[in-house]
Amino acid sequence: MKPLAAYLPILDWGRGYTRAMATDDLIAAVIVTIMLIPQSLAYALLAGLPPEIGLYASILPLVAYAVFGTSRALAVGPVAVVSLMTASAVGEIAAQGTADYLTAAVVLAFLSGVMLIAMGLFRLGFLANFLSHPVISGFITASGLLIAASQLKHILGIPVSGATLVDIVGGLAAGIGDTNMATLAVGVPATLFLFLVRSRVKPLLVTAGLGPRMADILVKAGPVAAVALTTLAASWFDLGARGVHLVGHIPSGLPSPHMPILDPDLWAALAVPALLISVIGFVESVSVAQTLAAKRRQRIQPDQELIGLGTANIASAVSGGYPVTGGFARSVVNFDAGARTPAAGAFTAVGIALATMFLTPLIADLPQATLAATIIVAVLSLVDLKALARVWAYSKSDFAAMAGTILVTLGFGVEPGVVTGVAVSLALYLHRNARPHMAVVGIVPGTEHFRNINRHKVITGERVLSVRVDESLFFANSRYLEDRLLELVAERPAIAHVVLQATAVNEIDASALESLEEINRRLGDSGVAFHLSEIKGPVMDRLERTDFLQHLTGRVFLTQYEAFASLDPETAHIAEARSPRRATPASFWIGPQI
Template sequence: MRLTDFLPIFGWLKTYSRNDFHGDLFAGAITAILLVPQGIAYALLAGIPPELGLYASILPPVLYALFGTSRTLSVGPVSVAAVMIASAVNAPEISALQQPVQSAVILAAETGVLMLLMALLRLGGLVNFISHPVLTGFTSGASILIVFSQLPPLLGLAKLPCVGSLSCYTDTVRTANTATLITGFGAVLLLILFGKPLTGLLKKTAIKPVWITAISKCGPLLTVALGATAVDLWDLDTAYQVATVGPIPAGLPGLRVDYAIDPVHWRLLLPYAALIALIAYVESVAIAKAIAHLKGEKIQPNHELLGLGAANIASALSGGMAVAGGFSRTMVNFSAGARTQMAMLMAAAFVALALMFFSPYFAAIPKTVLAAIILVAITPLIRLQNIVHTWRYDSSDGIAEGATLLGVLVLGIEEGITLGIILTLVSYLRITSHPHIAVVGRIRGTEHFRNIKRHDVKTWRHLLLLRVDENLTFANANYVEEFITDQLQRQPDIKHVVLIFASVSYIDSTALEVLEGLNDALKNLNILLHLAEAKGPVLDKLHKTDFFSHLHPGKVFFRTQDAINELV
C-alpha cells in the first residue's frame, strides 16, 4: 500500500501551489467566521457547554485533513449530530448520571471507535442502507425538533409552557422577555438580509463572486458581534435579564483520556453512539460526493470512515463533541475557493487563535442570537414538500419519508430513523419478492422481443416466452413459479416454456431448487423448459450442479431468436 493510499493529504501536497495556498487561506478565513458562532451554537443546542463546540472545531478538522478523501468537506459540529447528542444526554438513564460533558465526550469517542471498526470491516457500503427519502425525512423531522428547541432561548424562556394551539403560542410570545425577543428577532432579520437579499444586491455590482460569498457569509459573525456589543453597551444581561453564553475558558484544550475509563457509561451510550456514527457517516459522504461531483474528484466511502473516525476520536481526546461534515460550511468553503483540506487546517488555526485571544468576548454573546443563527441555518432543511414529490414518483418511498419524519417527531430521534430504515427494507423486500416478469413476443419483421402488453408482437400458440427482470433468490423464486403456473393455466396448448435470463445475474440455491422442481413439474405435463440469453456467470454456477442433466431434453439458447428458429 502506498503512503498516499493511507494518508491522502500527501497526494495533494505533492502538487500544492501558491495559488492553492491563496485560495485555501481565503476560504479558511471565511469558513472560520462561520465555524466560531456555529460551534458555540451547536454545543448549546446539544445541551453542553459552548467550549465543547469550539474544541470540536480545532483538532478534528486536522485529523480529517490527514485521512479524509474529500478536499473540501468541512468537518466539525453539525446541527443533526447536536440534536442527537441532546437526545442521548437527556435520556433518563444518562441524565441520571448528571455528567452531560462526560457523556458528550464519550459519545464522540464511541462514534470514532465505531467508525474505525466499520472501516476495518470495510462497511463503507453501509451508506446504501439508508435511502435518500429516509435521510430527508429524518433531517426534516430533526430540523423541526431543533426549531422548537430554539424557541425558548429566542424568546427568553426556560422552556415553552405549552404546545399545540395558536392561542398557546400567542400567550407565550406575550410573556416572553421583551429585550430578548427584540434582540433575537433583530438577529433573525439581519441573518435573513445577509442571505439572498444581500447576495442578489451584490450580484448587480462589479464585485467578484468570491467576495460576494465572503461578505454574505459574514452575517453570523456580525450578528454575534453586534449582539455582544449591545449587551455591553446597555447591560442587557443584568438590567433586562437577556441570557448570555457566559465565560468560556481561554486557551487551547488539553488532551485527556480520563473520560474513557467508565465502562458503565460507555455501555449506556453505545446505542446512541451507533446511531450518531451511522447518520454522521451517511450525511458526510452524501455532502462529500456532491462537492466531489462538482469538482470532478472521487470520494472513497470506506476511507471516509477512517477520516471521520479519527476526527471524532480527536474531538473526544480534546474534550469536544461528536463531529461530521456540515453542508452549509462545506458549501461556504467550496464557494470561497477552497482547493484542498489546507483551507480547513487554516480554519482550525483561526478558531484556535480565537480561543486563545478572544474568548473573553464570547461571554457576552446573547443566547437568543445563537438561537437565531441555528433557526436561520436549519429552516431550509425542513422539506415537507419533498414528501409529496417523492410520493408522486414512488408511494413506498413517500410513505417511508413521511413515516420517518413523523416517527422522529412523535417517537424520538432513534425510533424515527429506525422506523424509516425498517420501512425501506420492507419495501425493498416486497419489490424484490414480486419481480417484473414479461410475456414477450417478437416485433414483426425484426429479431427484437418485447412485452405483449406494450407492443404489437407475434406470439405462438404452443410457445411461452417469459423475460424475468430480476435476479432469482429465495425471496422471489416461488412468485416466479406461480407466475409461470398461472400463464400455463391460461394457455393450455403450451409445449415449450423459454425463460429469458438477459436481466438475471444471480440465482441462489433456493431459486435453483425451485427451477429444478418447476422443470420436473413441466415434464410431467409434457412441457419442456428452456433457457435463453443466460449470462456467463449464471451458466458457470449452473454448470457446477446437475441442473442441465435434469433440464435435458430442454436446451439453453444463446439468443431468443435461436429458440424460435428451433422450436417453432
C-alpha cells in the same frame, strides 16, 4: 497490499502542494473560520453542551480529517442534525449541565469514531445504502423542524423541554405568557437580519459594484455581524440584568487532551446511538463530498472517508468535543472560497484555536437568542416539504418511507425516526422484490427484439411461452416465480416449451435454485420442456457448479431470439419476414398497444 498513501491521502496530495494552493487554502480557511465560530458555539448549545465544546470540536477533528480524508473541499465540524442526535442520546443518560452529560458526549464521539474506522477497514461503506434518499431527506426535514422549534424557547426567553414536536409546541404554548420582552427584542431582529442577509444582501452588494466573491464573503460573515452587534447591545444596555440569557464566561485556552472514560455500562448504553450517528453522519458527509468532487472532476474513496471521519471523531473525543461530521453549508462555502486541498481544514483549525485562546472573553455578553437565530436560519434551509409531493408523484412506497420517517421523528424523536425509516425502507424493498415484475413477451415483427405483450404489438406462437423476469431471484421471490410460471402454463394447454428470459437476473440464490428445480420437475411431469435464455456469465458460472443443468429438460440459449427460432421456427420465420405495419394471420396472437 495497499500502499501507505491509500490510508494517508495527505501523502498523495501533499507531494504536489504548491504556494498557489496554500494561498487559496488560506483564503478559504479565513472565510470558513469566520462562519464556523458562531456556528460552533450555537451547535454546542443545541447539543446541550457548554459553548466552548463546539470550539474544541472544531480544532483537532479538522486536522485529523486533513490527514486521513479524501475530499478536497469537505469541511468537518459540529453540524445541526448530529448535535440534535447527541442531545437526544446523551439526554437519556444524564442531565444537561452536569459533568456526566459532558462525559457521555465525549464517549459518544469516541464510540462513533471507532465504529466509523472499523466500517472503513472492513469496507462496509455500502451499509449506508440501507438509508434511502427519501428516508434521509425525510429525517433531515423533520430534524430541521425539531431544531427550529426547540430554539424558539431562546428567542422567547422561556424554559421549554421535550424531544418531540408535540412536547416542544405544548411547552411553548404553555409558557408564551412568560415571554421575556428584552430577549424577544434581541432574537426576532437577529433572526430577520440573518434571513435577509442570506436571501437579499448578495444581489444588492453585486448591484452596488462589489465582485461576486467579495459579496459572498460579506454574506457569509452575516452571523459574525449579528454576534458582534447583539453582544455590544447586551453590554451597553445590561440586558443580562433584564433577564436575557447570555453565553457567559467561556474558558480561554486550548483543551488538554485526554482519553474518554472506560465505563462498560455507559459504552453499552451509547452503542446504538453512536451507530446511528455514525451512519447518518457518514451519509450526509459522503453525499456532500461526492457532489463537490464531481464539480472538479475529482473522486473520493467512501471507505477511506469512513476512516477520515472516524479519526476526526476520535480526535474530537480526545480534545473534549462531541461527534462531528462533514457539514453541507460550510463545505459549500469552503468549495466556493477556492479551497484546493484538505489543508484548508487544517488552516481553519488554527484559526479556531486562535479564537479559542484570545477571543472568548469578547463574547461573554453574547445573547443565547442570537445563537438560536443562527441555528434557526441554518436549519430551515434544510427543510424540504415540497419533496413529499415530488416523491408521492413518483413512488408511493418511497413516499411511505419518507412520510413515516418524518412523522415518527417529529412524534417520537430522532432515534425512533431513523430506525423507522430504515425498517420501512427494508420492508418495502422486500415487498417489491417478493413480487418481481414478470412479463409474457413476444417478438416484434421484423426484428429480433422481444417485448411485453401488454405494451407492444408482438407475435407469440401457440407452442412456446416466453416469460421475462425483471429481478434477481432469491428467497423472497422464488415461490412467487414458481407459482406464477405454473399458473401461466396452466392457462395455455397447447404450450410445449417454456423459456425463462433472464436478462435482468444478476443472481440466483439457493432458495431460488430449488424453485427452478421444482419448476423444471413439474413442467417435465406435464410434458413441457423448461428452457433458459440470456443467462449472465457470473450466474451461469454458479449454475454450472450444481447438477441443475444436467437435469434441465430443455436447453440454455444465448439469446431469446435463438430460443424462439429453435423452438418455433415457423413463427420466427413469419415474424422475421413480416413488417410491423402489416397484418398478421389470426393464428398468431397480437397484443394490444398500451
